Amino acid sequence: MNQITPPAALPQPAVEAANRVRLGRRGFLSTALAAGGGLALGVSVVPSSRALAAGTPAGTVNTWIVINTDNSISMIVPGAEMGQGIISGLPQILSEELPLDWTKLSTTSAPFGAAYSGPFGQVTGGSFTVRLWFQPMLMAGATVRTLLLQAAATQWGLGSAAGLVAQPNNTVLNPATGLSLTYAALAATAAAIPLPLATAPTLLSAGKPYKNIGARVKRPDLPSKVNGTAIFGIDVRVPGMVFAAVKNATVFGATVATVPAAPAGTLAVVNLGDAVAVVATDTGTAMKAAKSLAVTWTVPAGATAISSSAATSAATKLMAATTGVPVAETLGNLTTSMASATKTLTLSYATPYLAHAAMEVVSCTASVTPTSCEIWAATQAPDWVAGTAAAILGLPTSAIKVNVTLSGGGFGRKIEQDYIAHAVKTAKAMGKPVKVTWSREEDFGHDRYRPMAQSKIVAGINANGDIMGWNNRVVTASVSDAHWPGSVANNLDISALDGALGSSGLVYAMAARKVDYQMLRAGIPVGWWRSVGHSYNCFAVESAIDELALAAGKDPLAYRRQLLAGQPRHLAVLNAAAALAGYSTTPPAGTAYGMALSDGFGSIVALVLQVTQITTTTSTTNATTGVVTTTTKVTPKVLNVWAAIDCGLAVNPDSVEAQVQGGVVMGLSSAMWGNMTFSGGSAGSKNFDTYKLARMRDMPVVTTTIINSGAAIGGVGETMVPPMAPALANAFAKLTGTRKRSLPLYSGG
């Protein structure tokens, strides 16, 4: 790991090759003198074999750690901060090897630039950032520390840096003399040391327990988030800017036919092709004018027939197909094995379209000149942003600067490019910087929705409950195909089956299995939504397992243990959640337990929840007749969630717990109420009054246990969303005897 050898087989860029050093098998480093005299250090991961095949050059500089002249440290983090804490997690890993003063650390997300690109470009998603950058961060820290120690030895005229100590107050100490020098005082000397180093930097943490990794570090971004100074995409201010709102097409796919004159009180209207921007001197005025703007649209044939009910009909037809269905996975001989089943269940599950509903609507600021463009946005994909602007403006991406702000939630929505294109086009038309902000109604009405899905599972068990056969057909849209039509070979999108395949997290023992897939094309725009395929596949699989347990006459926990006998890591997670819950086959009166397991993003999670029902009676008096009407409503309430997660190693347990709590809430909201419907080619819910999210009163008490199993480090951000819906359905079935196979579980408040 810490053996430093020059790069050999991997392709190297010509630029900066001289001061680059290969780090084991994973990374490269380079140093340069930063503007202002600090020491800048870049880290790069070697592209994966996939990226190499695509021709991505290795060894570009990804992450810069700059030691400033005031002895503070600035770090450019190769990932977007959307609430998941990456802006804290990566510096924490670095600090394991480079002792640093946490109060003198500033972090920002990397702008667009090949230099900051990893194996997956610059996309932040897939709960991947810590997984990708863990080792490179350690290496970067070790290398900067080594450079600083060598610089100190040079400045003190010592023959060797042996015995010198880098300290967490940003100084290097010579214990023999008691003298110390600040990192800033050493930066220039350190930056002049040629790389590769004569001797490899050693890892302080090698063979020892981590000191900083695993600590409950306080996130450095939080002070700005409690005093109003944090800058999200929607908060960007640029001198001379104006403010715009948009009116998107009233029907999906429609284009602008005619645009009226700019309404009184506004500066301009701009035809964006798929939308119209209204520009004003404040966003509120622009939004109000956009809402009532009389645009006429060219509506494509059939577009008004787009609806969620039509999508359901199409999915049902695809589900019934008998030929031409691409098979994703087979195990054993399904027909033979099923013949030995004593009970066969046919279980059909359905999940609806969902909106991302991040609290920050999409917003982008752009400034365009004939030869350049600068963009400020909350984005999960700054390299895509550059490509979007370059294509619109006919400029090379090298002429596009993309500044990545904090995101007020992303959940996958801020990978998309629609709002970016709007800002670039509007700024070009206006000839001055423009911030485009979508109203909440536009944000809901023109999302890229989590696709609806149907799953039909035919499962056979023997007298012991062992699964003899499992035949699952999943019908859902392909997010990949929706973004890159024709890109999915054989119409088989494996990613749509995340969690439904043995290769993507389905670990229960089965004698035989077949999983196939039908791609749904319903004209409704779809996108990546936190936990993606796992979000609906986990609901079907974990609901079905509970139904099989019932059919086998076994307790759901005992039954899962039986099916996980060969999966010690999964079993340990399940047992940890059950132990945390104090799980009992006889729950407290009026309540029921439900559970679910999920394996995705490199981590394993399980949760047990406890649900009850609350009856509320409301009386309303008719103002005219005086007649009092009493309505009784029975609403479910999740009282407790006990969650266990094995993410290999938790860098910051407090952050992991925060993500568990957040995943629980997002899973709860979507399972209970989440349902975006469509009719006439447009979305049915346009704001939080009709698209309900959990609030404080809905919040269960979440208790988390983290298992540091020592397995390869896993992702966290998306992992706890999938198991909430099936656990809730399973608990509800226990409580009421009614099995809900369709989400959301409840409608209305």
Added chain:
Amino acid sequence: MTTLNVNGVSYTVNVPGTTPLLWVLRDIIGLTGTKYGCGIEECSACTVMKDGSPEKSCVLTVADASGSKIVTIEGLSPTGTHIVQRAWIAAQVPQCGYCQSGMILKAVQLLKGNPNPTDAQIDAAMSNICACGTYQRVRAAIHLAASGAV
């Protein structure tokens, strides 16, 4: 011309009196700590204090705000160290942070009227939407601030 008193500073703005205060704060005055979330008084991200009481600035007009003392998150404490803000850091409440200005101002108001609220009282008072799901920590932070031990 409308005159506004925001965080103790007087501003004269040239906008129609019906303009929501939210956008005047954000786009004209430049105080972006107050957030837009829904525009229909559902989410409370835009909460400000008007003469000491929380108001949703997405519908509060500048005409109605004029003559009152408006306090935004930026003005809650000159150093950002109001006890509720300190409690928020201690409990590591924010994730994305977007809704937190409104959450904090609502919590300040709650504690002013009820120095030691129960969970049920917190649930009833705090109707703000947080899509990240920070509710459990909001609850903890309010109790922490109430205890004074922060």
